[in-house]
Amino acid sequence: MHDDGSLVLDRLTRYYKRVRALDRLSMSVGPGELFGFVGGNGAGKTTAMRIVLGVLAADSGTVSWQGRPLDLPTRRRIGYMPEERGLYPKMGVREQLEHLARLHGIDPPGARRRADHWVERFGLTGRARDEVNNLSLGNQQRVQLAAALVHDPVLLVLDEPFSGLDPEAVDMMSGVLRERAAEGVPVLFSSHQLELVEQLCDRVGIIKEGALIDEGDVDGLRDRGPRRYAVRVDAEGADEGAWLSGVAGARAAGTADGALLVELPDGADDQDLLRAALSAGPVRSFAPHRPRLAELYREAVEPSRDAAETEGPAPERNAA
Numbered sequence: 001m002h003d004d005g006s007l008v009l010d011r012l013t014r015y016y017k018r019v020r021a022l023d024r025l026s027m028s029v030g031p032g033e034l035f036g037f038v039g040g041n042g043a044g045k046t047t048a049m050r051i052v053l054g055v056l057a058a059d060s061g062t063v064s065w066q067g068r069p070l071d072l073p074t075r076r077r078i079g080y081m082p083e084e085r086g087l088y089p090k091m092g093v094r095e096q097l098e099h100l101a102r103l104h105g106i107d108p109p110g111a112r113r114r115a116d117h118w119v120e121r122f123g124l125t126g127r128a129r130d131e132v133n134n135l136s137l138g139n140q141q142r143v144q145l146a147a148a149l150v151h152d153p154v155l156l157v158l159d160e161p162f163s164g165l166d167p168e169a170v171d172m173m174s175g176v177l178r179e180r181a182a183e184g185v186p187v188l189f190s191s192h193q194l195e196l197v198e199q200l201c202d203r204v205g206i207i208k209e210g211a212l213i214d215e216g217d218v219d220g221l222r223d224r225g226p227r228r229y230a231v232r233v234d235a236e237g238a239d240e241g242a243w244l245s246g247v248a249g250a251r252a253a254g255t256a257d258g259a260l261l262v263e264l265p266d267g268a269d270d271q272d273l274l275r276a277a278l279s280a281g282p283v284r285s286f287a288p289h290r291p292r293l294a295e296l297y298r299e300a301v302e303p304s305r306d307a308a309e310t311e312g313p314a315p316e317r318n319a320a
C-alpha cells in the first residue's frame, strides 16, 4: 500500500451489535486525488468516514496517512463534513467560521481572514451575519463546507457534500474540491449522484455490505466489464437480437437509448457482427458501448442483472 501521502484504510471491520457495517474494507486515496465513494444506503460509507475521523473506533483494521497511523493531532487537520450537519444553529455565519478556525488552533487574525475568504468564496457575503438557522438548506450546506475548509485541512473527508445543492452550488463545490485536490490534498467524498461522481472523480470506489467490490478510474471500470456494442438495425425482431444467431458467442444484453446492446466474447470480430446486422436490414448506428458510471455501478452491485434492466436514473439518497 502507499506511504507517499496517501490516506490508507486497511481492512477496517466494524460491528454495531450484530450488524456488520464494515467487512475488511481496504482502500486508499492518493495525494491530490478526488475519490468518489459510492454505495447504496447502509453500505457503510458513513461508518468508514467516521472511523477515518476518529469519532468512531474500528473493531479491527487501521487508518494511516503518510505511512503512519492517523493520530489525534493529524485528525484535527482533517476537513470533515458530517452527514448529520453539525453547525451552531444560533451563531452567525462569519462568527461561526471564525470560531471553528480558532478551535483548530488558528490565531485570531488568521481565523478572521479565513472566515472572510470562505464567506466570499461561497457567495455568502450578504448572509454573513445571519444565524445559520435562518438560512436555506443549500446555504447551510455551503457554510458546512466552508466549516470543513476554514482551517486549511491536509485531508478532506466529506459525507454527501452535494446532496440538496442547486446546480450553481454544485459547480462551486466541485470547483473547490478540484482546487483542494490540485493543492495535493487527498479528497474522499461520498455521493449518490453518480453522474457528478463520474465527471469529477479521478477514482471511484464501490462499496457493498461493508466491503469494496470495485474501484478504479471510470475508464478502468469500463475496461473490466464485458465488451458491448450498441447496434440499431431496421429489421424484424431487431430489439430482441433475432439476427444475432449467426454470430458466434454474441448475446443480446438489453437496450440503451433505443439501440440493442450486444455482448461479444473476447477475440470475436466486431466486423462479423456488423456484417450480420447489415444482412438483417439497414444499420442506422453501430458503435462500441461506453457505459455510464450508473450502469457500471448497478452491474457491480447486482451482477446478475442485464443491462436492459440497468437503464434509468441514478440512485438517489433514498434508493435501496
Ligand SMILES: Nc1ncnc2c1ncn2[C@@H]1O[C@H](COP(=O)(O)OP(=O)(O)OP(=O)(O)O)[C@@H](O)[C@H]1O
Pocket: 016, 019, 020, 021, 039, 040, 041, 042, 043, 044, 045, 046, 047, 048, 083
Ligand atoms: N449508530 C448505529 N447503530 C446501529 N447500526 C448502525 C449505526 N450506524 C450505522 N448502522 C448500520 O451500519 C450499516 C452501515 O451504515 P452507514 O451509515 O455507514 O451506511 P452509508 O453507506 O453511509 O448509508 P447512507 O448512504 O444511507 O448514508 C447499516 O446497516 C446501518 O444500519
